[in-house]
Amino acid sequence: MKFIHTADWHLGKLVHGVYMTGHQREALDQFVQLVEEEKPDAVVIAGDLYDRSVPPVEAVNLLDEMLFKLNVELKTPIVSIAGNHDSADRLSFGSSWYRHSHFYLSGKLTDSFKPVHINGVNFYLVPYAEPGAVKELLDDHSIHTHHDAMKALVGRIEEELNPKEPNVFVGHAFVTGGETCESERLLSVGASGSVGAELFAPFSYTALGHLHSPNAIRHETIKYSGSLLKYSFSEAKHRKSVSIIEMEDNGTFTIRERNLTPSKDMRELEGYLDELLDTSFYEKQKCDDYLKVTLLDEGAILDPMGKLRQVYPYVMHLERKADLADQRRNQGFSIGDSQKKKSELDLFEQFYKEMTAQDFTDEKKSVVAGVIETAVKEEMPV
Amino acid sequence: MKFIHTADWHLGKLVHGVYMTGHQREALDQFVQLVEEEKPDAVVIAGDLYDRSVPPVEAVNLLDEMLFKLNVELKTPIVSIAGNHDSADRLSFGSSWYRHSHFYLSGKLTDSFKPVHINGVNFYLVPYAEPGAVKELLDDHSIHTHHDAMKALVGRIEEELNPKEPNVFVGHAFVTGGETCESERLLSVGASGSVGAELFAPFSYTALGHLHSPNAIRHETIKYSGSLLKYSFSEAKHRKSVSIIEMEDNGTFTIRERNLTPSKDMRELEGYLDELLDTSFYEKQKCDDYLKVTLLDEGAILDPMGKLRQVYPYVMHLERKADLADQRRNQGFSIGDSQKKKSELDLFEQFYKEMTAQDFTDEKKSVVAGVIETAVKEEMPV
Structure with a gap:
């Protein structure tokens, strides 16, 4: 089973006052081309599709067009979640219809932790949510931090998870020790908002969004794909890419990266x-x-x-x-x-x-x- | 063939500083109930689903939920267009996916005037557009007013239309002589923005949105359904309703109204x-x-x-x-x-x-x- 992991598109982002929409289109055109060549069984987008809850219309049109190409024209199943920059409610609109075309978009966290099954792999979709929201949703008053919240969520998933199957976690979080850069927004004011890597032990692969460097963390099974483009000069030396994962039935996998290279560096x-x-x-x-x-x-x-x-x-x-x-x-x-x-x-x-x-x-x-x-x-x- | 004509939901509207979302939910619950009873072949929503281009998230959630009930749970085809209060781009997002479930949402005007066929009736969807945008789209420099624009659009439709079939026009416009009230926004600053009723002669039925009174115009085949709720005190004496149309194969029809009665008048x-x-x-x-x-x-x-x-x-x-x-x-x-x-x-x-x-x-x-x-x-x- 082969899937492509990408995240942090941040469509509609302004960098130093310049709209990146044109370059984002260019990078996504390359991505569509790459998907056409690779023919994966799924594309995973781990949050921050947009840069803000109310993105400019150009970004709305761009996302609509690109998802249509990937999902409808190329018939590629899509697994996607909302990140901290997306509006969970606005992004969710219409998602009940998308499922018919194997486009699984989880915007709002719910208390259902049923995975999406694609070609023998179980994808657990956990959209970004504030610890307070998770506390309320799970009615668990011991939740205070992002780490607490993630621990509780993974706990719920584990109740149903079959460890003998290949299980992929799709989330948007800051894993402790991850390398940050200037274009990410802190998840928690006055604290790091980080979650411990050990929480993701039950999963064969953890596909994360939030940190913008593809090498934000060095871990065997927990990976950031990195952002679509460089969104700050602190990323000047990054090489932006998407990850191509080929997973066996026992959950072991190989991973390789393919670069996205916009015309303007x-x-x-x-x-x-x-x-x-x-x-x-x-x-x-x-x-x-x-x-x-x-x-x-x-x-x-x-x-x-x-x-x-x-x-x-x-x-x-x-x-x-x-x-x-x-x-x-x-x-x-x-x-x-x-x-x-x-x-x-x-x-x-x-x-x-x-x-x-x-x-x-x-x-x-x-x-x-x-x-x-x-x-x-x-x-x-x- | 039976369809229900409604329009001007204006989800997310504030009236004298009070959000109407709760009452809109109440009215839409009644509407869903009514659709369940009537079992129409289609529901037509003639624009202004939202009150503004960026509606509050409660309105976004409400629309998503109600359309899901109508289209997916009750399996009712939906034919809908953007009105002058909607953002054509934002509303359009995802519409390519909705078609699979017979939910036809036309947000942005395009130069394709192919109708949607439902049970022998052709629905021509013409979302609201400024005259300037129509002029550019059709490359017709004689277009200056809303009347010019509508005339040109209907002209394009007529090139393909078969007058022997039942043809329904779905639009969002101010027909000359229509009765206005305080909650509508003028379509054209400094002018009425009205279009002549004669333009719609080729159609068996013209399902319009924009004017909020169900009796805004007295015409045999051109009808406003009126808004979902009273949105100003100038509408205090209105009786808000939706129209149920039963159309024969030759385009003749009977029409009756069913009232929506929110708990607060x-x-x-x-x-x-x-x-x-x-x-x-x-x-x-x-x-x-x-x-x-x-x-x-x-x-x-x-x-x-x-x-x-x-x-x-x-x-x-x-x-x-x-x-x-x-x-x-x-x-x-x-x-x-x-x-x-x-x-x-x-x-x-x-x-x-x-x-x-x-x-x-x-x-x-x-x-x-x-x-x-x-x-x-x-x-x-x-």
């Missing part, structure tokens, strides 16, 4: 302005990639962005090494610190301390954490 | 405060209806809303006859004027003239009309 360039604008340098470059440029020059430069864009039209972000070093010195940060991704709560705490002479107490922290959690969901008021 | 009450609060009066009333109250008292009254709500908990709107007469006198309006629905553009013009000493020229009018047209679409920026 996302890269970092560092150098002196004169160097970067020198023909002998830039004629060896793919100048129309999306670029983050770090200038090494010190002192004033007139309109560096304007000059750079004459050669590199898609510079998305410009930094100056000198400024950075200054800023860090002034703010008392070490360079190491700035590399770390700060949570919204950390940033707010820092801001609060700078602006007031007061303590950012646990009580205040909890109020702000609640506000942030509501805000990042971007849901419509109802 | 929307009514108007007029009287002196003491009268309305008198037990002998209110014990004959259904006090928990949604009410618009007009008080006849003159002079100051302390907290009339508070007093009224002790007896009538769902007063949505309170007016005082004396204030109204005063306002009208001061603003130089006649009572007749105030009864008429003013368009956003008219209101803006009035405001502009009050605020400035300048003329509201045609050029200014056209700019503001454009802004209003964009704003009322409520679409996300992309």
Whole structure:
């Protein structure tokens, strides 16, 4: 049995103010082509199909079109769940109809843990859900963290699971120790929201979404496929791919990766302005990639962005090494610190301390954490 | 052949700040029951399933649930189009899958005018579209108004239509002479956006959405089903219903209406405060209806809303006859004027003239009309 594992398409995403929809179309065209060649028994999409609960119409049209090609035209069964960026309710609309065509979309977590059977493999679909929602659904008041929630969910699945069959878990979670990058949204404000890898021991293969690097975790049976495209410069060195799994009846499998290569890469360039604008340098470059440029020059430069864009039209972000070093010195940060991704709560705490002479107490922290959690969901008021 | 004609569900609508979703569920439960009894060959929903392009998740869940009951559980074919309140793109998502279950949803206008055949009847689905979009789609630069657009669309349909068969047009439009009410949105800023009834002559029956009164037009073959519920006090005297059409092979038909009666009605009450609060009066009333109250008292009254709500908990709107007469006198309006629905553009013009000493020229009018047209679409920026 052969299936392809992908996740984190994030259709409708803006990167540095630029809509990625065109490049997403390009990558998905490659993916459709790849599915046509590989002829898998199923395609697994492990959450974050969209970048936000109300995606732009272009993203809605793109997803509709691509799923139609895969499922209806190529007759490939699809197994998919909602991630933390999707609106479980909005994504679920129509899913009862899709099942007729072997398109299994689990948007909202329910208390039914029946697997989807495809060619002898059982797929357990667990869409992303907040610990509070899982606590309520399972009526289990011992659930507080994402780890607790996942443990309880896997416990329910295990009640019915036949360990002699090949069982695949499809979920959207942050496994402890996984490598993060800047384009993921923290699952839990003020905490990591991670779940222990040991929870997935009952499964032959665990197909995850959430972390954007295909190598986010090194584990024999737990895998992230990584995102469809690079969605931040912290991913500049990633090689984005999808995973092709061929599974035996006993649950053992082989895995290989196939790359997706959009026409515009996302890269970092560092150098002196004169160097970067020198023909002998830039004629060896793919100048129309999306670029983050770090200038090494010190002192004033007139309109560096304007000059750079004459050669590199898609510079998305410009930094100056000198400024950075200054800023860090002034703010008392070490360079190491700035590399770390700060949570919204950390940033707010820092801001609060700078602006007031007061303590950012646990009580205040909890109020702000609640506000942030509501805000990042971007849901419509109802 | 028997089909039921309904339209203008407006799921997710707020009336005077109150979400109608609960009452919409109640009315749709009655509708499902009615379909179960009538066992029609099809249900026709002529647009405005939602009240806005991005409806609240409760509305999304409600529509999904009700369509599933009708189409999958009761196995009733559904023929539906997008109205001016729906987002054609968002509503269309998944429609390619729905067709397998005989759920025909036409969200986006295309240049294919093939009908849906159900039990010997041809249904021509024409979702709502702006004249500009029709002009582009048909590459016909003579199209300027809604009438032009509809004429061109019907023209295309007529090229293929067999007049000897029963042909049903399903559309969302304002037929000239139709009776409007306050909960409809004008189709064209600064103009009526109406289309002539004569255009629909080729059809045995024209199932329309847009106007909210079931008696919006008196015509032998052109019908509005009216909205699911009363959505404004201007509809207080409407009796909301769906139409049941039994059509012969030659296109002749009989029509009857079946009412939908939600537990809370929307009514108007007029009287002196003491009268309305008198037990002998209110014990004959259904006090928990949604009410618009007009008080006849003159002079100051302390907290009339508070007093009224002790007896009538769902007063949505309170007016005082004396204030109204005063306002009208001061603003130089006649009572007749105030009864008429003013368009956003008219209101803006009035405001502009009050605020400035300048003329509201045609050029200014056209700019503001454009802004209003964009704003009322409520679409996300992309």
